[in-house]
Amino acid sequence: MxxxxxxxxxxxxxxxxxxxxxxxxxxxxxxxxxxxxxxxxxxxxxxxxxxxxxxxxxxxxxxxxxxxxxxxxxxxxxxxxxxxxxxxxxxxxxxxxxxxxxxxxxxxxxxxxxxxxxxxxxxxxxxxxxxxxxxxxxxxxxxxxxxxxxxxxxxxxxxxxxxxxxxxxxxxxxxxxxxxxxxxxxxxxxxxxxxxxxxxxxxxxxxxxxxxxxxxxxxxxxxAKEKVKPKKTEKAKPLTKVEKRRVVSILILACFVIAFWAGFEQAGSSFTLYTQKFIDRDVNGFIVPTSWFQSLNPLFILILAPIMSALWVKLAKSKRGDFGVPTKMAFGLILLGLGFFVLVPAVMQTGSDEAHIVVKANLLFMVFTYLLHTLGELCLSPVGLSAVSKLAPVKIASLMMGIWFISNSVANMIAGKIAEETQKLGYLGLYQYTAIAVIILGIILLALSKPIQKLMHLDKSEV
The missing domain is CATH 1.20.1250.20 (MFS general substrate transporter like domains)
Structure with a gap:
């Protein structure tokens, strides 16, 4: 090195x-x-x-x-x-x-x-x-x-x-x-x-x-098997009561993660199709390519991630302490829902009928939606990954991380089914129902945050 x-x-x-x-x-x-x-x-x-x-x-x-x-x-x-x-x-x-x-x-x-x-x-x-x-x-x-x-x-x-x-x-x-x-x-x-x-x-x-x-x-x-050979006694040792509770907390949070990514991943499907047809992408004569809107998320991450990280550190040092993992993830779901609500007035203005587009929506609607979704991602994704790394028992750490990523897989497949419903619900119905659903789930997670936090058995320095 x-x-x-x-x-x-x-x-x-x-x-x-x-x-x-x-x-x-x-x-x-x-x-x-x-x-x-x-x-x-x-x-x-x-x-x-x-x-x-x-x-x-x-x-x-x-x-x-x-x-x-x-x-x-x-x-x-x-x-x-x-x-x-x-x-x-x-x-x-x-x-x-x-x-x-x-x-x-x-x-x-x-x-x-x-x-x-x-x-x-x-x-x-x-x-x-x-x-x-x-x-x-x-x-x-x-x-x-x-x-x-x-x-x-x-x-x-x-x-x-x-x-x-x-x-x-x-x-x-x-x-x-x-x-x-x-x-x-x-x-x-x-x-x-x-x-x-x-x-x-x-x-x-x-x-x-x-x-x-x-x-x-x-x-x-x-x-890896040629480098690390775990002791048989470590493999045979059963999970402790605390470890079992931590596993349960991971599984509960994974269910809410599925809901988040199912909404978030509309970016590549229904958001892309809506942007292509119904967003006014003309900026002083230049037509902004539809794909450019998908660069907003990484751009906002690069700008906001250091700010969010500093915020968590500052809260942890304050008298009240940092928010718990379930609370942060609940904020992520609520921000995701608010992002969908931003698009509701845009769709009410443009309608969902491609054959009869009278007026197109300002591109700032989509920009603010991506901003809120990115803030939601920063509240949920890195916090969730960090929690799994802390909570997963050593002997099944890889399995638990695998389950966490399976939840992402399931979410993306559900996202495809949600986007498919655009033909039945229209963009207005799709975004309204999705917004309401994820906000309700965020409120439920917020209400369950204390019981889940107890299952996690983390001291204040680990929260």
Whole structure:
């Protein structure tokens, strides 16, 4: 490692160069994922003559939901494989190459079967890549290294940088073709946005494999079972009463997490379709690409995450103390619901009938919705992950984290079903009912916060 440190990571706090290699690798992977995701529903629903597939919006939203749901499910399988059979570095390469081929399939094959093939490859590749790139960051540091929290913060910035710029680039690419015409028909260059995602993935993998040996050393070169062999007595020891209660608290919170992400993930489906048709995207003659709105979330995260983190620290030092985990997560649900309510007057103004659009809504409606949803995410997501890491018994820590991510998978699939209901409820009904439902769930979680907090058995320093 590129540092002078004691066994506990003290001394110079300079990070190893391997961290920055992983930062860039993850940034390109997120660029690939969010760039493709930003235009997927638009590509599926745009007419064939305009460069899309002409798919029914409800079917497209459902397909999008199943895709994003499976993306959260396959990392459990990928993590299991690397625990037992292959190294993390090998898994990251397999995953990266498979995802690059998946994006290239979307570019090359302009047909529904090409979409299914591409998405299946992306799902498989993500399963190998996602659980191992983050774990490899931890491998660069000893267990008690004081630099580890800082390292993951830097790594998280890579995730959000990739997520920020990819919808912007994808939007410029596909909309560039919309300004050229073929026989007077507006033609979008969606497939070239998919090609850009594939190229980004390849660039990340080239850097990872060419520089990996130099900057990563031996980290991630062996399956986990060859490095750690737990004692039989530890595996056989039953959970204590406190540990069982903590597991119950995780499972309860996971149920509320499903509701949050089911609403939040409307960003890539119903929000995208509504923005495309009903939001006035004309800014002084420039038509803002629909995909650009999906860059608002990572932009707000980069701006607000340090502020929220400082707020929690300040509250923890105050006389009243910090809010408990269930309370923060309840705030997240309520903020999510308020974000949906912001769109209600917009839909009342525009209606839901694409064939008879009289007036379009100001784009600030969507901006404020994303702002509130991001604030909700910052109240719920990092707080929830931190809680699982604290509460999960050591012997089933990986299982509990897996369950937590399964809740994300279920939520994304539900999100697809919710978006599909747009055809029956219209955007007004969809957003009203979703807002009311998640706010009620937030209030319920707020009412249950004290009993759940007792189940968690955390002292004040851990809350």
């Amino acid at each position: 590129n540092t002078v440190a004691t066994a506990n990571g003290q001394g110079k706090l300079k990070h190893p160069k391997g961290l920055y290699l992983l930062f860039v690798t993850e940034m390109w992977e997120r660029y690939s994922y969010y760039g493709m995701r930003a235009v997927l529903v638009l590509y599926l629903t745009t007419a064939l003559i305009s460069g899309g597939l002409g798919m029914d919006p409800g079917k497209a939203s459902l397909l999008y939901g199943y895709y994003t749901g499976m993306v959260y499910l396959t990392p459990i399988i990928g993590g299991w494989l690397t625990d037992r059979f292959i190294s993390m570095r090998t898994a990251i390469t397999i995953g990266g190459v498979t995802m690059a081929i998946g994006d290239f399939s979307l570019f090359l094959i302009n047909a529904q079967w090409g979409v299914y093939l591409g998405l299946i490859l992306l799902i498989i590749g993500n399963g190998f890549f996602k659980p191992n790139i983050s774990t490899l960051v931890g491998e660069l540091y000893s267990k008690n290294d004081v630099r580890k929290d800082s390292a993951f913060t830097i790594f998280y910035m890579g995730i959000n940088l990739g997520a920020l710029f990819s919808p912007l680039i994808a939007g410029m690419i596909y909309q560039h073709w919309a300004h050229s015409t073929t026989g007077g028909i507006e033609h979008f260059g969606f497939k070239y946005a998919f090609l850009a995602s594939s190229i980004g993935m390849i660039v990340g993998q080239l850097g990872f494999n060419i520089l990996g040996k130099k900057f990563l050393g031996d980290a991630g070169t062996k399956p």
